[in-house]
Amino acid sequence: MRILVVEDEPRILDDIVTTLGMAGYVVETVSDGEEAWFLGDTETYDLIILDLGLPGLDGLTVLKRWRAEGRDMPVLVLTARGAWSERVEGIDAGADDYLPKPFRMEELLARARALIRRSAGISTPVIEAGPLSLDVKQMRLTRNGVPIALTPLEYRLVTYLMHHKERIVPPTELLEHLYGDDDARDPNALEAVMARLRKKLGSGAIETRRGFGYTIAGDEAAGESPR
Amino acid sequence: MTRGSLRLRLLLAGALSILLALALSATGLTVLFYRHVERRVDTELGVFLDQIVSGLAQNQETGALELTRTPSDPRFEVPLSGLYWQVSFDDKVLRSRSLWDNVLQLPDDELAHGALHRHVLPGPLSEDLLTLERSVRLSPRAGGQTVRVAAAISLGDVRSATRDFAFDMLPYLILLALFLIGAAYIQVTIGLRPLHRIRQRLRAIRQDPDARFGTAGFPQEIEPMALELDTLLTDRQARIEKARARAGDLAHGLKTPLQVLLGDVERLRTAGLNDIAEDVEHVAHTMQRHVERELARARLATGTGQAVSNIREAVDRVLSVVSRTPAGAALDWVLDVDERANVVIDPDDLAEALGNLMENAARHARSRVSVRTLSEGDRITIRIEDDGPGIPEDQIEKMLKRGVRLDQSASGTGLGLAIVQEIAEAWGGTFRLCPLKPGLAAEFAIHAIGGKPESGKTLRAR
Numbered sequence: 001m002r003i004l005v006v007e008d009e010p011r012i013l014d015d016i017v018t019t020l021g022m023a024g025y026v027v028e029t030v031s032d033g034e035e036a037w038f039l040g041d042t043e044t045y046d047l048i049i050l051d052l053g054l055p056g057l058d059g060l061t062v063l064k065r066w067r068a069e070g071r072d073m074p075v076l077v078l079t080a081r082g083a084w085s086e087r088v089e090g091i092d093a094g095a096d097d098y099l100p101k102p103f104r105m106e107e108l109l110a111r112a113r114a115l116i117r118r119s120a121g122i123s124t125p126v127i128e129a130g131p132l133s134l135d136v137k138q139m140r141l142t143r144n145g146v147p148i149a150l151t152p153l154e155y156r157l158v159t160y161l162m163h164h165k166e167r168i169v170p171p172t173e174l175l176e177h178l179y180g181d182d183d184a185r186d187p188n189a190l191e192a193v194m195a196r197l198r199k200k201l202g203s204g205a206i207e208t209r210r211g212f213g214y215t216i217a218g219d220e221a222a223g224e225s226p227r
Numbered sequence: 228m229t230r231g232s233l234r235l236r237l238l239l240a241g242a243l244s245i246l247l248a249l250a251l252s253a254t255g256l257t258v259l260f261y262r263h264v265e266r267r268v269d270t271e272l273g274v275f276l277d278q279i280v281s282g283l284a285q286n287q288e289t290g291a292l293e294l295t296r297t298p299s300d301p302r303f304e305v306p307l308s309g310l311y312w313q314v315s316f317d318d319k320v321l322r323s324r325s326l327w328d329n330v331l332q333l334p335d336d337e338l339a340h341g342a343l344h345r346h347v348l349p350g351p352l353s354e355d356l357l358t359l360e361r362s363v364r365l366s367p368r369a370g371g372q373t374v375r376v377a378a379a380i381s382l383g384d385v386r387s388a389t390r391d392f393a394f395d396m397l398p399y400l401i402l403l404a405l406f407l408i409g410a411a412y413i414q415v416t417i418g419l420r421p422l423h424r425i426r427q428r429l430r431a432i433r434q435d436p437d438a439r440f441g442t443a444g445f446p447q448e449i450e451p452m453a454l455e456l457d458t459l460l461t462d463r464q465a466r467i468e469k470a471r472a473r474a475g476d477l478a479h480g481l482k483t484p485l486q487v488l489l490g491d492v493e494r495l496r497t498a499g500l501n502d503i504a505e506d507v508e509h510v511a512h513t514m515q516r517h518v519e520r521e522l523a524r525a526r527l528a529t530g531t532g533q534a535v536s537n538i539r540e541a542v543d544r545v546l547s548v549v550s551r552t553p554a555g556a557a558l559d560w561v562l563d564v565d566e567r568a569n570v571v572i573d574p575d576d577l578a579e580a581l582g583n584l585m586e587n588a589a590r591h592a593r594s595r596v597s598v599r600t601l602s603e604g605d606r607i608t609i610r611i612e613d614d615g616p617g618i619p620e621d622q623i624e625k626m627l628k629r630g631v632r633l634d635q636s637a638s639g640t641g642l643g644l645a646i647v648q649e650i651a652e653a654w655g656g657t658f659r660l661c662p663l664k665p666g667l668a669a670e671f672a673i674h675a676i677g678g679k680p681e682s683g684k685t686l687r688a689r
Binding site: 053091110118 | 481482483485486487488489490493511515519522526544545547548551552553556574575578579581582583
């Protein structure tokens, strides 16, 4: 899960990055309105956390431009201006949720999770796929009720596939949301992680559709994909 | 029209002066008429006197003075007709037949020779007689004595003629009064029309703060006032915008450091310094409450002008925010809000109050929140119910008591309710909480606009 955080106060930015990082998200940061608009317009994110009081281009304008250009990623707005008339204005500009400062990090995390889940069309906090069950709040994956220990990278991969369990995810998209913008995106590394995961979840848990990408089946009985 | 009505006052003053003027002219005309008739009567009596004097002669046989020719008016021959003559000399009296055996009681004043005297004397029927009297010394041929010659006429005729004149005049006077009062009414109505127009424009301005009086449609005398009012309105709006902007800047300036402070709390916790973390967090929250409260007050202080809000629009807008929060998204929202319910409150203040109440309800509700409007007299109550655990009755009283809720409410929701209470008070409304089984109902009551829907735009986004 890849999140862009737009915030100009470095200490608040640090806190948000730490919190989201610990929750297993890939976080990218930017502290300038112009740059934020460019990134949001060209990259794909699962969520953007946007502070409204930005240098350069103000947050509300950035948000309106994204929406005008048809970018529909979920956006959580942060602002010091917490009057309800201003919140309404934020929602009207295209925000999906509105969190007035000062806020607790747990609250931010809860809202971020809810937004990502909602944009994936999932309404329950626990996502199920066959025998697999993912509790995002607890960061825990179980198979038939038995917890499975995962590395952060493995967790991210499973989480992304679970959120998009209805479709086939191309490897380029998976790489982007797994490693973010900065890391080298190596398809071989992805294959390696995938192999490790299949060993832990069972060989049928993740199907490979050659030429298209991956999808989570969850069910071992679904069988091996044709090689 | 009440006692304070300008139209009533102008009309009363107009009608009163019209009636007074007409009464004065009626009196004046009657007096003039009376004088005129009196003069005619005087002349007539003078003619009679001349006729009597010229008709006096000595009887050739007896040597006594007698009237050889009586005046021609037949009324002298009819007893008690009201027209009389009398000639007195020495101890004798000659008189008209109409006097019968009465005598005109002439006053015994000395008369200069030939002078005319006028008296009002009691007549034979004890009516008033206008009497003209003259003293004449007869020629030696006629006897050479001094005689007093008098002619009298009853004033009753004159008076009744005057009365008839007054009665004849009355219908015309009443007609004239009605016409003049009608004209005054039309004048007042036309004169006050600009005031009515000012009221209409004011109502438009109340609904849309960007509207202005303008000069179109106002007479020359009102134009400068409309221009001044427009300047005042523009100035006031600029001040409000400025104050709001300043409040927003203050918020940003204070809240960002507070956010940093909360971050430090987390770091302290991670480092195991739980006691210090707790202290700092407490201080940060106290500061946050003060900031929030002062911000709410600043916003409120700038917004206590005249304003109109549509409840339905405000509820929909607030719901668009609340239903996106994790707590609000999971709930069943039941709305029963009259679309035409307009109330006297700034739209931003109404949004603030509803936002706090609906967010509060969403936070505590189990599965359902309802928002409905109830109309009671000139007020509309917005009732927000949740099916959460609610608050015990004794706690409600405590929460709403001024000052207590501020620092003793642990969750911070008390501050929201305090702000709602202040908004209600600032707009002359009321706010109360009632326990339900289960849950809590919050009632926010505010003045309705005239009880009927008004057209035009109402709530605006800022």
